[in-house]
Amino acid sequence: MTRPTGDLFTDGGETGRLMARLDWAETPLGPVDGWPQSLRAAVRMVLSSRYPMLLLWGERFTQLYNDAYSALIGDKHPDALGGDVRITLAEGWDVLAPLIVEAMATGVASWVPALQLLLDRAGYREEAYFSVSHAPARDDEGRTVGVLTVCSEVTEQVVGERRLRLLRDLSVGGDGRTVDVESTCVRLAEAIGGHPLDVPFAAIYLRDGALLRRAACVGGEPVAAALPATLSTGQEHGWGLAAAAGGTTTEVAGVERWLTLPAGPWGDPVGTALALPLPSAEAGQPLGVLLVGVSPSRGLDEAYRSFHALLAQQVAVAVRNAQAYEEERRRAETLAELDRVKTGFFTNVSHEFRTPLTLMLGPLADALNDNEHPLPAAQRERVDTAWRNATRLLTLVNSLLTFSSLEAGQAHSQAREVDLAGLTAELSSVFRAAVERAGLRLEVDCPPLPRPVCVDPVNWERIVTNLLSNALKYTFVGRIRVALTADDEEIRLTVADTGIGIAEEDLPRLFERFHRVQGARSRSHEGTGIGLALVRELARLEGGDVRVESRIGTGTTFTVALPWSATGRTAGPVAEVDGIGGAARAAAQEAIGWLADPARAGASAPAGPPVRAYGGEDASRHARILVADDNADMRAYLARLLGEQGWQVQTVGDGRQALEAIRRERPDLVLTDVMMPEVDGFELVRRLRRQADTRTLPVVVLSARAGGDASVEGLDLGADDYVVKPFAAADLIARIRATLHGARSRGDRRDDSTPDARGGTTDAHGGAPGRQDVPAGPPTGDAVATEVPHPAPDGGNVGYAHDEARRPAPGQPAAVDEGWTYPSQPTSAAAMRRDVRASLEGLDVDPDTVADLLLAASEAVNNAVEHAQRPTRPEVRVRLRVADGSVRITVRDFGTWRDRRPAMDRGRGATLMNAYGDVRLMSTAEGTIVTIERRLPPPP
Template identity: 50%
Template sequence: MYRDRQCGGRSAARFPTSGGVPVPRRARGRVVLEVRVSADAAVGPDTGSVFAGGSENGRLMAAFDWSATPVGPVAGWPAGLRHAVRTVLASRFPMILTWGPQYTQFYNDAYATLIGAKHPGAIGDDLRVTLAEGWAALKEPVEHAMAAREASWIPQLLLLLERAGYREETYFTVSHAPAFGDAGEVAGMHAVCTEVTRQVVAERRQRLLHAVSTAAGRREDERDLAVQVCRALGDDPLDVPLTAVYLTDDGGRLRRAAVTGVDADRLPAVAATAEELRRVDAAALGVAGGPFGDAVTDAVVLPLSGGAGREPVGALLVGVNPNRALDDEYRTFHELLAGQVAGAVVDARAYAAERARAEALAELDRAKTTFFSDVSHELRTPLTLLLAPITDALAESGGGLPPAVRDRLTLALRNGQRLKRLVDDLLEFVSIESGRTAAVRVGVDLAATTAELAGVLRAAAERAGLTLTVDCPPLPRPAAVDPRMWEKVVLNLVANAVKYTFVGGIGVRLRAEGDDVVLQVSDTGVGIPAPELPALFERFHRVTDSPARSREGTGLGLALVRELVGLHGGTVDVESEPGVGSTFTVRLPFGEPDTTEVPPSVPAAVRGAALTPWDDGPSWSDRPAAPTGVLGTVLVVDDNADMRAYLTRLLAPSWTVRTAADGEEALRDVARSRPDVVLTDVMMPGVDGFGLLRALRADPDTRTVPVVMLTARAGQEAAVEGFDAGVDDYLAKPFESAELLGRLRSVLERSRGRRAPAPPAAAAPIAPRPPRPRAERAASVPAPVPAAPASATAWRFPSTPASIPPLRRRLRALLADAGLDEDRAYDLLLAACEAATNAVEHAQDPTEPFVDVRVAVEDGAVEIAVRDHGQWRERTASMDRGRGSMLMSAFADVVATPGPTGTTVVIRSPRPSDGDTAA
């Protein structure tokens, strides 16, 4: 039984049933089922061979009722058609054949995948009907190939297809050629094609991403950035038919920054969240998109990420091309686009923040410059009033002064001049930075001047065991330089060479090279590591861990040299190799003088002495006071020669004084003869004060040698650092001589255990108590720390809560080394720290702002003494009255000894009995 069905004015294809099941076909979105058996199927053997080859389309065509098509039954097909059909079906490349004026279609399996839902209904149908939506693009090349008998080649042909339920933008590379009949006539069209939609769209999107990246650039204005991004997207709107960039404000809301493809007023100006933007109806915006101008009905909202763990910096609303499916590739493109925009916004905000920081730093720098300029008078006036009287006294009465007095005044003058040099250098550098300093050039015999300046430091170089070679032959003509500035350049470079050279020599060489004067200062010193060279001339820069004769300095010397040379229109460079030496080269033009008046200058010898603070002076070290050694031997370690001489004079009446210039020399001295006390500076070249302390504590023979630190690093944190490292006492510069003498005597007494124990009658269990009348406190028995066994360890901590953690760490380590049971050690830690906390909180008006702790461990018995130096006071009202004594008494025997100058708490834990140990 047969049935024909008209679908849109054309005859439906006819397929037989298979096992009673009709074979379906799709036509214009409807499924058409035909139940009809073709008589052609039984035609001679040549009929079946046309569709042989085993392809799916071959089987479909073999079962197709061709008699109902313009080409008629298969048995009547001309040989040319038969051969063409076999060729198409045998190919694995997408191929299609149309035959006759009705463009009846034959195609293979590969082509069937290109037309999607139009297959298999397109078999035997008119190509112009099957591809009606794209025929406008195909008509001309197809008809031209058939009429002109010429094959065409069209790469990336844009073709509209409705193969997936929507109007789809596709691209094909296709060739159309004529198909010939048996008589050589053009009977149809033969086309070979391949779809390149994915490649075309991917390249287009890649170009768009590049355009957005280029437009974003390095912009500091994020709103201008948003405008440029939208402008770039608007130039190629196929994949992004509309765009809106929203940026977060200070309140976290999204504010519209730029729009393209749609009237900005049709989008919300502010949105609380990205979710609110997702509720925008894209279809109501009236935007056309895609290559065919269809209405945009969908849009996506993408957050602009601010980075890992940060809040988004905005959101991106983009329309979707109505002729492309929103598949994974499209979504990836959106994510890349959002990532680029987000990165650009983050960079813009970072640039803006950096600019704001730079402006703030510039403002601080201007304030600093103003400050130094304003205080220059305040700094120089007291220096003048200090130096002038000393200079006058030495000039007028130097011969009549006692030697000790003259030496003290000479020391004060020399170090006052050193301070003046530091102040002058700092102020001059600030003045140069602010643009208020200019070189006043005068004609100078630069060779003679340079030789004289270099010779100022000859004595310092020779005392250091170095040779100083000065090679400054006469120049062909005078050079125009500022004499005061040239003096600072030469002295700074030569002093630097002496400071960092230990063996060999220093060379100063001056030459004329064309219109330039070239000064070279070379040395055989320690050299400079390559990574440090780029920053060598920056202000305050100092090469870390570089051996030197002294750690003193401001880090301004080389920076000042560069600035002064620059004011003369010159340059300064350095070549250096670690372990070989360095060569500094100054090059500046001969120039023309600005004036004939030579400005006054400080005598170079004065400035030279101020540049070498490590150098042994001719006065103090030559005539030290005769030592008496009443108290013991003290080793003074300092890299400043004047400081060593001063301390020697100060301590010699009561101590036998030995000196060392750095920690390494001190260790050699201690190895020869152990001192009673070591008095050391912290910042020294080579082995510094902390390195010396660690070395002493690591050696069993010197572990108990008391160490007192002197340092310019004032402040509580510096003191805590010193005590935490194991120092016995810590004194900041400047200090009073009487305080230093008292500290040294106290440290020595503690180390020798000379203090007498407190009278037993005064001992009583510790308990918090209210303040007593002053008369009663004065009548109390003094409370020195009890005498310590030889194996006792003594520490001193600042009287602050910050001292409790270092006390806990030291005590824990000591008890562990003594082999105490972990539980017992823990109990003693609690008791000792509670006693120290009480000493900090309750002692008022301390004569010394410290808490002394002594620990003795003998044969398993432990005694811990904690002493403050103040008068008892109650803390806040007595919510916790008695808590401290109860806590300490729970762990050990506690005895408190009060006194007018402090309270001593002694915690004793006897050696456990064998039974206790077993338990």
């Protein structure tokens, strides 16, 4: 029994209902009642499927399809029902026709996995892709009268994979190497240009200050002509570039106004573009703009926009990498140029040093060797010290000259055949006295080699000398062994010690120039840091290399290997080696200076005529001074110089020994070098200031580190003074005397602060000279101009003088009246803070008040140093007065201020001072006086 006609479309969903209402009599298929059974069966199959299916029946390819297929043809549905597919898909019929005709003609099914098809289903000519199968459809007699099409859209898959290929091409690009920004942008443009279906045209703009500069372009000459080459970031040009440069992605419509560019699979004109910011590492500051054309065959949906955003990010990453590469390359070129300049400078300076050194060493050697007019013992010691250190300076100059020549590629090996075993043994023996004096054993094992070796004997001397010096510096017990061996392949020099060893993590950098192993115990802190680097460079210059093995606490072994193939460059008799050994002897003599001299430790220098120094009669004439320096010649010189002043001098070789000596017996003053092994000078000051019993021990720091930063660091740590080498003897003595004098004055004031002194009926000092009572009542105006009675010496590198502390008569409130004179230099503010803080110790002054006053006074001293022009006296005077519940600090200079005003400058300094006290400024004919006063809160 035949089912009713209406039942044919019952299971067809929305499309089935539309088909049921359609007047099929108006179509080539005729009324439904007349349809053959085969057509009915095919329709039922199509409508019941959830997969997109299309049935074409008859010569006019009448269309019948299901709900799933209707979604594929967009707004062509429902008009396509019962219509001719050649009309419905007219824009794509040239692609579809061969497949459909073939299936009907041959009766053989076909399948295309990704058929590109032009569709006009959304108001524009769309690029779409389908997986399509065409199978013949037969009537009741078995004749092929139609085609059954089963299809699914794969547009997103095909387009997505294509876009991923573009992003991958951008990330890889070229040969994988990072190059400069310009080349990178060209490469990026080439990669983008290979994907015109997704990016019809593009341009990369990079920020150049306030401008956007076009770095690359995709799309040929028409695009380049339509786009600006440069424009201001604040100037909009119609392409949305300025907005994108500010961080906003901008859609640009109506592109055809400036550019006619066919694009897409079917050559439709581009009508839309996007300007996207190229994100940088700094938020809100794009590094440029990526301008891209939108394909006319793809809708600008969320997926397309997301692709463009990823594209901009990928371009930005590549550009940022290129910029970082360029910056690194510029930095490397700058460093290389600095290296070349430095090398040239060292070469020139080293050559310039040699002439005065020759004129120093010659007369000094003549004086030491003059038997007709022998020097007195004291003068001989001084001349010998000068000669040894001039020789050391020549060795340093030669090392720098050699190293600079190696760096510049100008060093050459003056090779000749030598008895390498004999030369090595001779050079090693030069160090025997120094090694044995250090309590070590020197073992030399250099048996004759089978044949002479062709090397530069000067270079070999430097290699052996540096390795032996290094071994002696870091070995404290045991032995140093020098061995020379050979086999069929190479000659090996081995220098092994039983020293402190080197940590494994430090070994890779051991041969780097200027590298020092931090915190390593050594006999001396002296050295340039190029010794081992020089060994490696010289070994390579001779055709070999150097390696090292070491373990902490066990020792270190250096091995220099020279291949026979690199040392057989000449033939002939073995040359006599003349003039060799001077560098080794100088290095050995320097090494002896690292060793402690027990005979000198704790001894006072012989009395002699004192060096004239500023300060007058020294009340601390018999003070004990501890000298800490790792250079033996410097220790001997300071002991002699200070001993001539009548001071008792004890010398030690480093900060650790200084701490031990201070624990045994406290000196009156410590004079310490900064750069010493184990415990350096700064660490010594730090440890002394942490201990209550040494917190007030006077310390004067000696250093070759010139400059304000170094001296401020020392003074802020608590040093009493900072003296830069080279120094004048009179200057050093004046500074030590002033420091001792100031320490004694502070000690006197602390004695006055005891209960007996404050509550008794007599002056604790019995009316000591230089001390006077402070009258009761507030300070008068005249007190502002009260001067410190000690004039500072002329010249720049001076210390400060210190006025006596004053106390009131018994029964009066505690008071202070002290003054100091400082050199007009930036470090004086730190020295002033230390002195004023020490003077306020023991008084009942709130620590916060002290800190406020010190900040204000520091600003006043800094102003005096910076603003006082053409001073008649190169000094700054500071007075501290505490009386009747107030603290007053006056700061006086002796110059003309650059900006003299009735009131203080309203900048940060004046604001800071006014915040911490009542500030007044007084101009005088001689200079400017700043007064800072602060009332103290009443005692509880």
